[in-house]
Amino acid sequence: MNAIEVHGLRKTYGANTAVAGVDLVVREGEVFALLGPNGAGKTTTTEILEGYRERDGGEVRVLGQDPATAGRHWRAELGIVLQTATDSAELSVRETVRQFAGYYPDPRGVDEVIELCGLTAKAGARISSLSGGQRRRVDVALGIIGRPRLLFLDEPTTGFDPEARRQFWDLVRALAREGTTILLTTHYLDEAEALADRLAVIAAGRIVAEGTPFTVGGRDTAPATVTWTDVSGAHEVRTVDPVGAVTNLARRGPVSGLQVRQPSLEDIYLDLIGAKA
Numbered sequence: 001m002n003a004i005e006v007h008g009l010r011k012t013y014g015a016n017t018a019v020a021g022v023d024l025v026v027r028e029g030e031v032f033a034l035l036g037p038n039g040a041g042k043t044t045t046t047e048i049l050e051g052y053r054e055r056d057g058g059e060v061r062v063l064g065q066d067p068a069t070a071g072r073h074w075r076a077e078l079g080i081v082l083q084t085a086t087d088s089a090e091l092s093v094r095e096t097v098r099q100f101a102g103y104y105p106d107p108r109g110v111d112e113v114i115e116l117c118g119l120t121a122k123a124g125a126r127i128s129s130l131s132g133g134q135r136r137r138v139d140v141a142l143g144i145i146g147r148p149r150l151l152f153l154d155e156p157t158t159g160f161d162p163e164a165r166r167q168f169w170d171l172v173r174a175l176a177r178e179g180t181t182i183l184l185t186t187h188y189l190d191e192a193e194a195l196a197d198r199l200a201v202i203a204a205g206r207i208v209a210e211g212t213p214f215t216v217g218g219r220d221t222a223p224a225t226v227t228w229t230d231v232s233g234a235h236e237v238r239t240v241d242p243v244g245a246v247t248n249l250a251r252r253g254p255v256s257g258l259q260v261r262q263p264s265l266e267d268i269y270l271d272l273i274g275a276k277a
């Protein structure tokens with residue numbers, strides 16, 4: 001079964017079309033990343049999928065149901081980590097996580113989740129005393145306490161230091177191995193590349209490309225840049241046949257500093273959203 005199926009999704013705010021006909025399929029068990037510039041329509045799309053916003057048109061199925069009409073049982077199968085931080089400031093981390101555990105029929109263990117999110121040392125601390133990145137971890141803990149089948153992560157690592165981000169990636173991979181389907185929105189292309197099985201790029205309310213991090217936008221077949229230095233100086237060529245280029249070079253004599261660079265996900269992304277000539 002597909003975890004998410006979207007056909008022709010539309011949403012307008014007055015004269016502003018935020019989502020202009022989006023088609024999307026997220027298979028059960030995959031990590032799917034939604035990328036796009038500010039204002040592209042990512043939050044609007046995900047909030048419609050979560051049942052928090054009404055759509056103006058299109059078909060939407062999330063875990064087999066229409067979010068506009070699905071009930072409490074359906075909601076209990078979702079985990080949601082929003083962009084906004086937790087604000088139960090006077091409670092401790094453990095009290096907050098325990099409180100949320102009470103909302104679900106089959107929650108994970110409170111201390112297990114605290115540990116998974118790297119918050120053990122802060123379990124007794126008040127939320128108000130935490131740093132921004134630590135609060136974000138609490139948000140993640142609250143998103144996964146209910147053992148969701150489908151987890152929405154909206155810019156989950158904003159404000160994380162590099163080590164916390166790597167720990168968070170490990171957590172996402174562990175959840176994925178357990179079979180949790182994850183829809184991730186992020187502005188970090190390295191995060192999408194590290195975590196996503198597939199991704200879509202959304203710009204001005206439309207999906208402009210979809211694929212794996214390695215194939216999206218023709219990344220795997222795009223020209224590579226070969227650079228090297230020989231007796232006549234430094235050279236650079238762009239070619240769709242880097243293996244041929246390197247083989248030719250090897251025949252011609254000694255070279256140094258040989259590098260073959262495929263376009264990065266960032267190069268492809270910037271092309272797709274029209275940010276680069």
Ligand SMILES: Nc1ncnc2c1ncn2[C@@H]1O[C@H](COP(=O)(O)OP(=O)(O)OP(=O)(O)O)[C@@H](O)[C@H]1O
Nearest residue numbers: 013016017018036037038039040041042043044045
């Ligand atoms: N409640 C609202 N009322 C009016 N316009 C809105 C509302 N929410 C979003 N919009 C508009 O819809 C468009 C898409 O916004 P959305 O928040 O979905 O983008 P996004 O891709 O999530 O952006 P970001 O990366 O900045 O979070 C924007 O032009 C935004 O101004």
